[in-house]
Amino acid sequence: MLRAARLSAKTVATARSLTFKTFGLRLQSSIPSKPKEHFTRLTEENDPQRDAFFRYTWGSWLQDDKAQKQKRVTRFSIEGTTAVVNGLYSAATTGAKVLPPLKNLDNSVTLTHNLTEALIGTKSDAGMQVQSMASVHEGKHHRIYKVTASNGRDFVLRIPYPLDTDFATAMKIKSEVATLDFLDLKLGLNVPKVFSYGADASNPLQTPYILMEYLPGDLLMKQWAPLVSDADAGEGKEILKKVVDPLSEFQAKLLSVDFSKFGSLYFKDDVSVDLQKDAAYEGETDTALADRWKVGPTVERAYSKDRGHMTSSQLEGLLGPWDKSKPLELVKSVSDLELESLRTRIGLSNADSANKVEDTERLARMVDTYTKLGAMAPQLFNTASPAIPNVQDLFKPRFSHPDLDPMNVIMKPTGETTTPYFVDFENVSIKPFILQNNPQFIIYEGPKIYDLEADVENYAQLDEAEQQQYDFMYHRTRNQHLWEAGLNERAKHLISSVAPPVKLLRSPYVQAVDRKGDQEYLYVEAAMIQLEQIWDMYAQNKLVNSDEFPVKFSSEEVEAHAAALQAFQEEIVGTPFAATKGWVPQDMFDRLREQGIIVEDGENFKLDVDKALEEDSQE
Secondary structure, X not given: OOOOOOOOHHHHHHHHHHHHHHHHHHHHHOOOOOOOOOOOOOOOOOOOOHHHHHOOOOEEEOOOHHHHHHOOOOOOOHHHHHHHHHHHHHHOOOOOOOOOOEEOOOOOEEOHHHOOHHHHOOOOOOOOOEEEEEEXXXXXXXXXXXXXXXXXXXXXXXXXXXXXXXXXXHHHHHHHHHHHHHHHHOOOOOOOOEEEEEOOOOOOOXXXXXXXEOOOOEEHHHHOOOOOOOOHHHOHHHHHHHHHHHHHHHHHHHOOOOEOEXXXXXXXXXXXXXXXXXXXXOOOOOOOOOOOEEEEOOOOHHHOOOOOOOOHHHHHOOOOOEEOOOOOHHHHHHHHHHHHHHHXXXXXXXXXXXXXXXXXXXXXXXXXXXXXXXXXXHHOOOOOOOOOOOHHHHOOEEEEOOOOOHHHEEEEEEOXXXXXXXXXXXXXXXXXXXXXXXXXXXXXXXXXXXXXXXXXXXXXXXXXXXXXXXXXXXHHHHHHHHHHHHHHHHOHHHHHHXXXXXXXXXXXXXXXXXXXXHHHHHHHHHHHHHXXXXXXXXXXXXXXXXXXXXXXXXXXHXXXXXXHHHHHHXXXXXXXXXXXXXXXXXXXXXXXXXXXXXXXXXXXXXXXXXXXXXXXXXX
């Protein structure tokens, strides 16, 4: 159905060289090297060194580097941080009784039950001050600062990048804090305690923030060795399981609660009055928790990413929550959101009011694709299918963590051992498990190889380069199988979600929610075209809701799709760093500039292909 992209040998060689350099760097460290340190005087608001303290420094972009970095400036009031930290000790209680979140006059919010002496220490006679502050991590969506108070206690201050609208940022912070609170108080999981937060800029820090417990330790990612041989030290799979098992166990606990709706979790006062009357889940006997959380609109990333052209009123009607009896409404909601977004973009472009030049022909093709997805949504799954074991369990509302990843696990020292603590719950939603994909660090959608000798003809006679390619496929297949075996062990009633037919059925939806850019609508289209070819068989087995495929692709449409997809694949394969949208880790960027491989191109940068091939041949 899909033709492979044919590229020049020079293009392929260059892309392969830089791709493997990037992948090799990731396998060696898995964690970006620390940026150059910058210092500022805490007591001087106008210190000229202060700007450097807020700038993004962990990578550079080949295109629009200045604009991309400006989007990630995390300026906040350091003096306001002192006020918030000092306020923790004033609000601390002795009994650690679980009370509703305390909304302060300065618009910050405090979770008083976490303000125990064991976590924040005691207030000094001279009052509390911020003694020092350091940037410790710059992630995809936010920056982490370590704040040390004058009593020696450390805190984590997390500042989101201003990438989304104020409306979306506020929703995400409110939901994430409530989710952390739920995981701590209801499920007893190892997550950082939240002390204070502000959902918008009307607080002493003058920016949205979360102030939480500081957890010392190394990231679990340091132990992740995805290409380890099965025979290494006789314990290859055991090395992998040291990373896979803690994450698998954590996921099983996340999945243990059935909620009353699809959406995301909030504190009671953060949802509308009409949503406050419904319990978030059934069976709560603890009076302190019974009315503490509610299910409200979703904060899943697909609903807020690149939606700056839409108004909050446009978005509000598309974010749920959705009735638990209508799980396929989530598929329809993604289609509806994309169509509303596309029509707004087309309207702005026609009125010459868009903030970028739009490809209106592509936008029109996207409208057609998402219209088809919306028409397919009600028929995509038979929610009572007798062919899917435990089908009702698969459609219940359960937590969905989009970044279940060893990069988000801190191994906290506890005596002579370490204990995994799970951090970063941004964009966590509540949705059917059957619509959830495997975690990104483990997922593999390429050719599956379960046994090199049995599955690859004449494997032993292949040259080293070809063997390495098959080795890579084998290791990725093995790792995903290991994850799915963990799901079968810990949540056997949900294992049908990884069956190949189920994966194919949800693929149009998964491609839609995972879309990173406009051209990836082609993946949504490809998933639907693939389903059309096997729909009759799925209908006969009662996996879907209609005997006929819900939409039609003409032969001309299929041919045009194949050509467009091939062109897009050629562009990706022929463009190093395409997978990161042109972002390059800063240490690699600096090294490639020194080597003359990355060169200036006006206000942007480009790759010197000949120089890259020359460097690769020398290695």
